[in-house]
Amino acid sequence: MNQLGFPxxxxxLAVPMAAxxxxxxVKDEAARWLALAATLVDFALGIxxxxxxxxxxxxxxxxxxxxxxxxxxFAWALGIDxxxxxxxxxxxxxxxxxxxxxxxxxxxxxxxxxxxxLLTEVLMIGTFAAQDLFLFYIFFEAGxxxxxxxxxxxxxxxxxxxxxxxxxxxxxGSVLMLIAMLWMSNYAGTTDIPTLMNTDxxxxxxxxxxxxxxxxxxxxVPMWPVHTWLPDAHVQAPTAGSVILAGVLLKLGxxxxxxxxxxxxxxxxxxxxxxxLALSGIAVVYTSLVxxxxxxxxxxxxxxxxxxxxxxxxxxxxxxxxxxxxxxMVMLSHGLVSGALFLCVGVIYDxxxxxxxxxxxxxxxxxPRYALLFMLFTMASVGLPGTSGFVGEFLSLMGxxxxxxxxxxxxxxxxxxxxxxxxxxxxxxxxxxxxxxDAAAMPDLDMREIISLGAIAAVVLWMGVYPxxxxxxxxxxxxxxxxxVDRAKPSFDPQFAVGKPQAHLPVEAAAH
Numbered sequence: 001m002n003q004l005g006f007p008x009x010x011x012x013l014a015v016p017m018a019a020x021x022x023x024x025x026v027k028d029e030a031a032r033w034l035a036l037a038a039t040l041v042d043f044a045l046g047i048x049x050x051x052x053x054x055x056x057x058x059x060x061x062x063x064x065x066x067x068x069x070x071x072x073x074f075a076w077a078l079g080i081d082x083x084x085x086x087x088x089x090x091x092x093x094x095x096x097x098x099x100x101x102x103x104x105x106x107x108x109x110x111x112x113x114x115x116x117x118l119l120t121e122v123l124m125i126g127t128f129a130a131q132d133l134f135l136f137y138i139f140f141e142a143g144x145x146x147x148x149x150x151x152x153x154x155x156x157x158x159x160x161x162x163x164x165x166x167x168x169x170x171x172x173g174s175v176l177m178l179i180a181m182l183w184m185s186n187y188a189g190t191t192d193i194p195t196l197m198n199t200d201x202x203x204x205x206x207x208x209x210x211x212x213x214x215x216x217x218x219x220x221v222p223m224w225p226v227h228t229w230l231p232d233a234h235v236q237a238p239t240a241g242s243v244i245l246a247g248v249l250l251k252l253g254x255x256x257x258x259x260x261x262x263x264x265x266x267x268x269x270x271x272x273x274x275x276x277l278a279l280s281g282i283a284v285v286y287t288s289l290v291x292x293x294x295x296x297x298x299x300x301x302x303x304x305x306x307x308x309x310x311x312x313x314x315x316x317x318x319x320x321x322x323x324x325x326x327x328x329m330v331m332l333s334h335g336l337v338s339g340a341l342f343l344c345v346g347v348i349y350d351x352x353x354x355x356x357x358x359x360x361x362x363x364x365x366x367x368p369r370y371a372l373l374f375m376l377f378t379m380a381s382v383g384l385p386g387t388s389g390f391v392g393e394f395l396s397l398m399g400x401x402x403x404x405x406x407x408x409x410x411x412x413x414x415x416x417x418x419x420x421x422x423x424x425x426x427x428x429x430x431x432x433x434x435x436x437x438d439a440a441a442m443p444d445l446d447m448r449e450i451i452s453l454g455a456i457a458a459v460v461l462w463m464g465v466y467p468x469x470x471x472x473x474x475x476x477x478x479x480x481x482x483x484x485v486d487r488a489k490p491s492f493d494p495q496f497a498v499g500k501p502q503a504h505l506p507v508e509a510a511a512h
Contacts, residue, residue, distance in 0.1 A: 004052055007066045009078040009129045012045050012092070013122050020118035028110035032103060035114035039096040042121065046092035053085055055473045061480060062131070062194055073191045077131040082473035083258060083328060084128040087251055090335045091124045093459070094247045097452045098240035101343055105239060105350050106154060113154055116146040117240065124248050128255065133181050133191040140252060141174055147245060155236035162229075162236035169222075169229040173215035180212035184264075197263040197484070206268035213260050214275075220253030221313060224283035227306045234302035235355075239346030242298065246305050247339035251331045254312050258324070262316065263481055266488035269317060273403070273490050276317045281410035283310035288417035292424070297345045297355045300425060301338060304381065307414050308334045314411050315396030319489040323399020324478045325471055329392030332470060333380065333463060337389060340377040340456040344370070347449055348429075351442045357425065362434035367444045371430045373453045378426045380460050382419045388463035403490055 019038030023031040053063060065079035080088065098117060106113050123146070126139035144167055152163035185191045188199045201209060219226045230250075234242045262269050284307050291303035308330065315327035347370060348363070349355055364371035380387035383394075393415065401408045434440035445453070463470055 003054065003063065004048070007078075008045060008049060009064055009080070009125075010066060010076075012042050012049075012088075012125055013129075015041050015045070016095075016118040016121045020115040020122070023111045023115040023118065026111060028107075031111040031114045032099070035118055036096060036099045038118060039092070039099055039121065042125075043092045043096055046089050049080075049085060050089055050473075053080075053082065053473055055082060055476065057476065059476065061477060065131070067131070073185065074134055075132050075191075077135060077192065078126075078129045079131045079194075080129055081477040082475070083255070083477050085473055086328065086332060086470065087128045087248070087255060088125055090251070090332055091121060091128070091248045093455075094244060094335065094339055095121045097339070097343070097455060098243050100448055100452050101243065101346060102238065102240045103448060105346065109153065113150070116149050117244070120146040120150075120244060124252075127252060131193045133185055133193055133196065136193065137174075137178060137181060140256075141171070143249065143252070144170055147241065147249065150241045151233055151237045154238045154241070157236075158232070159236045162232040165229045166233045169219050169226060170216075173217075173219045173226075176212040177216040180209045184209065193259065197259070199264065201264065203267045206265040207271065210261055210265040210268035210272060213256065213265075214272075217253040217256040217261065218279075220256065221250060221309045222253070222306060223279050223310070223313060224286060224306065225279075227283070227287070230306060231299050231302040234305075234342070235296060235298045239342060239349070242302075242342040242346075243339040246301075246342060247335040250305065250309060251335060254309070254316065254327065254331050257313070257316050258328075258481065263484045266485040269485065270319070270488040270490045273317050276313055277404050277407040280310040280314040281407050283307060284411045284414035285417070288414055288421065291421040292417070294421075295357055297357055297425065297429075298342065300357075300421060301341045301345065304418065304421065305334065305338050307418065308338070308381075311393055311396050311411060311414065314400045314407060318396075318399035318403050319482070319485050320399045320402055321478055321482050322395045322402075324481060325474065326392050326395025326397070326399055328474055328478070329388070329463070329467065329470065330396055331392075333388035333392050333460070336456050336460055336463075337377055337380045340373075340453060340460070341381065343449075343453055343456075344374045344377060347445065347453075348439075348442065352436075352438055357428050359436050360429045360434075360439050361432045361436070362430075362440065363442070364430045365434070366440055366442060369445045369450065373445075373457055374430060375426060376457050376460065378422050380464070381422050383415055386461070386464045388460045388467075390464060391467040 016038050019034055023034055061081050062079040068076040070076055123139050123143040127136060130136035130139055148163050148167045151166060152159055155162060184196060188196055222230050233245060237245060287303045287306040291300050294300035312327045312330045315323040345355060380389040383389040397408055397412055
């Protein structure tokens with residue numbers, strides 16, 4: 001169903017693609033403006049996509065569908081549901097902000113840099129919109145290339161090591177996923193993702209298929225212990241590279257679990273849920289403790305990303321509406337908040353050229369606007385009610401509580417530890433006496449930086465105050481997923497089953 005009458009998804013891919021090619025033939029300043037214009041056009045198309053999406057009960061699950069056979073079973077098949085739509089909106093919202101963040105900080109090979117970012121936008125949108133199994137794989141894997149170049153060319157001193165580590169980690173798991181995709185398409189006789197989501201694969205094969213997909217998605221999330229590429233990539237990447245890496249690329253793993261692992265292999269997901277619960281619990285505690293002792297601001301935020309994404313995975317495998325909706329909200333919130341925190345680091349790095357926390361202090365005196373916005377994003381990262389972080393974490397943990405009280409209790413410690421390392425970071429940077437005369441002389445935010453951070457701040461508050469506008473588009477699709485996996489739902493902790501404990505009821509009531 002394409003209610004707009006024109007292929008909007010293909011257009012959203014074509015605009016940045018054409019701009020990326022054009023950027024290679026113009027000078028630096030023209031490349032900046034061309035990239036900004038292309039990303040703003042895609043953002044406008046994203047708004048049109050949002051307002052045109054039919055979220056009413058009974059509306060078709062897949063909308064804005066395009067299907068053009070190419071050869072054999074392979075087709076140019078695009079279409080979105082509410083889940084994919086929200087992640088596309090996140091992508092097109094952050095991309096103009098990334099271009100603005102790079103406006104003055106990137107001075108070498110500017111046209112190529114802008115082209116790499118525009119290509120990244122194409123591949124991210126394509127991944128979320130693809131409805132053909134192998135088209136998804138092409139977009140999913142090709143996203144490695146521009147980010148590899150962004151880190152390797154425009155990154156820090158150890159950029160080559162970080163880019164190779166990023167590439168090898170993420171590529172290795174994807175080879176297993178490709179083998180599983182070939183088996184699935186041969187078994188089902190189709191590469192159509194909506195059809196495969198309703199295909200009942202043999203239970204004995206599901207475990208192997210689930211593990212093959214898990215090898216790829218776990219690295220992308222990233223889950224412990226395959227998370228070690230992320231801190232290196234974040235530290236070495238330019239500011240905008242860190243924003244888009246944390247903001248959108250980490251969400252590809254969570255999207256993969258929602259789109260493939262749960263609906264296609266529900267029995268295997270239920271059987272292997274202990275793997276998710278164990279790794280998520282370890283990730284929350286371990287990476288939070290590691291974040292506490294970091295001296296580099298970027299590395300601290302990178303480790304916090306691993307802890308927050310662990311809340312996503314435990315919610316996804318709760319097999320209930322609260323957990324799934326909460327995980328989606330955490331992904332959206334983390335995309336905004338972590339992106340904003342990396343922008344905050346970039347702002348002061350551009351002025352002082354260091355990310356060492358000890359070099360700062362007392363910035364609220366000479367940079368009050370910066371300190372105010374930094375405080376908002378710190379509170380959102382902690383999960384303060386009224387911000388985007390609270391809604392998702394509360395729903396996700398509430399859903400997980402129904403499956404495992406122990407795992408939920410362990411993951412809840414992440415909220416306490418998160419408050420510890422984020423508030424400690426903010427106190428050392430914004431309050432106290434200035435430890436550096438250069439830091440005390442830094443100017444406050446300029447208009448470009450206010451626009452970038454202010455736009456994210458507005459959406460963070462919007463999500464926190466009125467989350468229904470983000471929950472409504474995904475409600476039907478989450479309901480369909482819950483109905484699909486309900487038959488494989490793992491048993492609850494009996495002593496904490498929802499409702500009054502059976503042991504406390506009269507015999508007649510218990511019988512009923």
